[in-house]
Amino acid sequence: MQLRYSFRLYPNGPQRSALAQAFGCARVVHNDALRARETARTAGEPFPKTGDLSKLLITEAKKTEERAWLGDVSAVVLQQSLRDLDTAYRNFFDGLRGKRPRMGAPRFKSRKDNRQAVRFTANARWKITTGGDLSLPKIGDVRVKWSRSLPSTPSTVTVIKDASGRYFASFVVETEPDAMPPPALSEVGIDLGLSHFAILSDGTKIESPRFLRRAEKKLKKAQRALSRKKKGSSNRNKARLKVARAHAQVADARREFHHQLSTRIIRENQAVAVEDLAVKGLARTRLAKSVHDAGWSAFVSMLEYKATRYGRTFVRIGRFEPTSQICCACGVKDGPKPLHVREWTCSACGAVLDRDINAAVNVAKAAGLAVSACGAQVRPGLVPAQRGEAGTHRDGQTTVAGIPGL
Numbered sequence: 001m002q003l004r005y006s007f008r009l010y011p012n013g014p015q016r017s018a019l020a021q022a023f024g025c026a027r028v029v030h031n032d033a034l035r036a037r038e039t040a041r042t043a044g045e046p047f048p049k050t051g052d053l054s055k056l057l058i059t060e061a062k063k064t065e066e067r068a069w070l071g072d073v074s075a076v077v078l079q080q081s082l083r084d085l086d087t088a089y090r091n092f093f094d095g096l097r098g099k100r101p102r103m104g105a106p107r108f109k110s111r112k113d114n115r116q117a118v119r120f121t122a123n124a125r126w127k128i129t130t131g132g133d134l135s136l137p138k139i140g141d142v143r144v145k146w147s148r149s150l151p152s153t154p155s156t157v158t159v160i161k162d163a164s165g166r167y168f169a170s171f172v173v174e175t176e177p178d179a180m181p182p183p184a185l186s187e188v189g190i191d192l193g194l195s196h197f198a199i200l201s202d203g204t205k206i207e208s209p210r211f212l213r214r215a216e217k218k219l220k221k222a223q224r225a226l227s228r229k230k231k232g233s234s235n236r237n238k239a240r241l242k243v244a245r246a247h248a249q250v251a252d253a254r255r256e257f258h259h260q261l262s263t264r265i266i267r268e269n270q271a272v273a274v275e276d277l278a279v280k281g282l283a284r285t286r287l288a289k290s291v292h293d294a295g296w297s298a299f300v301s302m303l304e305y306k307a308t309r310y311g312r313t314f315v316r317i318g319r320f321e322p323t324s325q326i327c328c329a330c331g332v333k334d335g336p337k338p339l340h341v342r343e344w345t346c347s348a349c350g351a352v353l354d355r356d357i358n359a360a361v362n363v364a365k366a367a368g369l370a371v372s373a374c375g376a377q378v379r380p381g382l383v384p385a386q387r388g389e390a391g392t393h394r395d396g397q398t399t400v401a402g403i404p405g406l
């Protein structure tokens, strides 16, 4: 299995310029190749081969006046840009065929993109120097902050510049494949909560972890500071960079949280059901903001690919199932309830229902999973979860995600 290891890079001034040039050249080759393929497609001609594009867009182009500068950067970087476009096309087509999560068609890159990247393969003869620098062809020896050690020698390194101007080296390392987790006995339904990130049909309520909430708080503070700065001032520029950096940190923290939680759910359950919220359909409702903020769809697609990878069942149920209107204990439909109603007693069977857990059980049942309804019953005296700081444990029900050991 291939794993990715990322480390912060600290290029000096000339190295930053050389990297900017490499990002630019890789981008131009990518865009030229994309254009050639789109043109062929519109004209109904066969898909141009990568070898042909390489000859035309790199080797030949270098001899022309308008593309002569392609010769200033490592040729491997340009070749790799073509190969990465190939992969993007392959993933796109595999997504259409349902072999992997769906993704958009490859698109043109811009110098304004949030993420700039170039990839160096073994052919580029990059290396890690004895002094611990990353030596890159036509760029130089770049200082690296090694936050952990690599398990084996990597063959490829991708150099990335993010929106906030940070540089990273991302290594692909070949490791022994993960053992398939043992089959699990439980099956679970998951509902998107309003007061929590997610609710499981077994009664677990999952809050965003502290590290994510802290990053979000920092972002809000940076945004407020930015709005107070005068337009066009140098302080405003500084504040804007701070906001971009805080944004990147929130995105990183959120991805980390989604990874931890999805891994845990897939390991612990043989089948997982979620409600297909069709996030786009919610765009105009007041739910929209919280749905987008919580990154629900990114989380759901992680669950989906991990389920595939570990041989678990994944079910998405339609969004028209009225999950909050049906009693999960007896199945009686007793009508919609306003959002502020967090729990009620079923008029038919007398079960005390927690809105969120009831919904999660209904999601599981709609997907045909074997879950018991009792998980949805609220024990008398259970206080609704607070939104305050920290992972408060109540009757062992509220779980803080981000548990170590995942």
Ligand SMILES: [Zn+2]
Binding pocket: 327, 328, 329, 330, 331, 332, 346, 347, 348, 349, 350, 351
């Ligand atoms: Zn009932």
